[in-house]
Amino acid sequence: AQSVSQHNHHVILSEAASLELGCNYSYGGTVNLFWYVQYPGQHLQLLLKYFSGDPLVKGIKGFEAEFIKSKFSFNLRKPSVQWSDTAEYFCAVNGNNDMRFGAGTRLTVKP
Amino acid sequence: DAGITQSPRHKVTETGTPVTLRCHQTENHRYMYWYRQDPGHGLRLIHYSYGVKDTDKGEVSDGYSVSRSKTEDFLLTLESATSSQTSVYFCAIRGTGPTTAGNTIYFGEGSWLTVV
Numbered sequence: 001a002q003s004v005s006q007h008n009h010h011v012i013l014s015e016a017a018s019l020e021l022g023c024n025y026s027y028g029g030t031v032n033l034f035w036y037v038q039y040p041g042q043h044l045q046l047l048l049k050y051f052s053g054d055p056l057v058k059g060i061k062g063f064e065a066e067f068i069k070s071k072f073s074f075n076l077r078k079p080s081v082q083w084s085d086t087a088e089y090f091c092a093v094n095g096n097n098d099m100r101f102g103a104g105t106r107l108t109v110k111p
Numbered sequence: 112d113a114g115i116t117q118s119p120r121h122k123v124t125e126t127g128t129p130v131t132l133r134c135h136q137t138e139n140h141r142y143m144y145w146y147r148q149d150p151g152h153g154l155r156l157i158h159y160s161y162g163v164k165d166t167d168k169g170e171v172s173d174g175y176s177v178s179r180s181k182t183e184d185f186l187l188t189l190e191s192a193t194s195s196q197t198s199v200y201f202c203a204i205r206g207t208g209p210t211t212a213g214n215t216i217y218f219g220e221g222s223w224l225t226v227v
Contacts, residue, residue: 006153034215043201043218044154090153092216097142097161098169099205099216103153 134202
C-alpha cells in the first residue's frame with residue numbers, strides 16, 4: 001500500500017527565512033503528488049500538484065515543490081516565509097483510487 | 112468552490128449511539144472520500160467510493176460503514192460511536208476530467224464529532 005512520510009512535525013521560523021518541508025512516499029507505480037495547506041480552523045486547500053513533466057512545480061502564494069523520482073521525494077519550498085504562512089502542511093500521494101496523506105508538518109512563523 | 116456540503120458540521124453524541132454524517136456534492140464527481148483528522152496522524156482514509164453503490168475500505172475502516180445510493184450523496188455511519196471516534200471528519204471529492212483537473216482532491220468544510 002502507498003504511504004507518505006513527513007519527517008518534520010513542527011517547524012518554527014522567523015519571517016523572511018527560507019522553508020523546506022520534507023516529504024517521502026512509498027509506492028511502486030506512477031503517482032500524482034500534492035501539497036495541501038490547512039490554516040487554523042479551516043479545511044485543506046490545495047497548494048500545488050505534480051502529475052508529470054517538469055519536476056519543479058510552482059503553486060500558490062510563492063510555494064514550489066520538486067519531485068525527485070530517484071529519492072521518492074516531493075519537498076516543499078518557499079524562499080521567504082511570512083507570518084501568514086503559519087499553518088499545517090500536508091503532503092499527499094495518489095496512485096490508485098485512494099489518496100494517502102502524511103501526518104502533517106505544523107509551521108509557525110514568528111513575526 | 113468544489114460544491115461540497117457536509118452535515119452536520121458539529122455534533123455531540125453519546126457512546127453507543129449510531130451517528131450518520133452526510134456529504135453532498137453538486138459537481139457530479141465519481142470519486143468521494145471520507146477522512147478523519149486527528150493530531151499527530153494527519154488525515155486517514157476511512158472509506159471511499161468510486162461510483163454509486165461502489166465503495167471500498169481505507170486505512171481505518173473498523174467501526175464505520177458507508178453508503179452511496181446516488182452520485183451526489185456519500186454517507187458515513189458510525190454504527191456504535193466510541194470515544195476514540197471523536198474527531199474531525201472531512202469529506203472529499205475527486206474529479207475525473209482531464210489529467211490536470213482530475214486526480215485532484217477537494218475537501219469539504221469538515222464535521223466536528225464529539226463522543227461523550
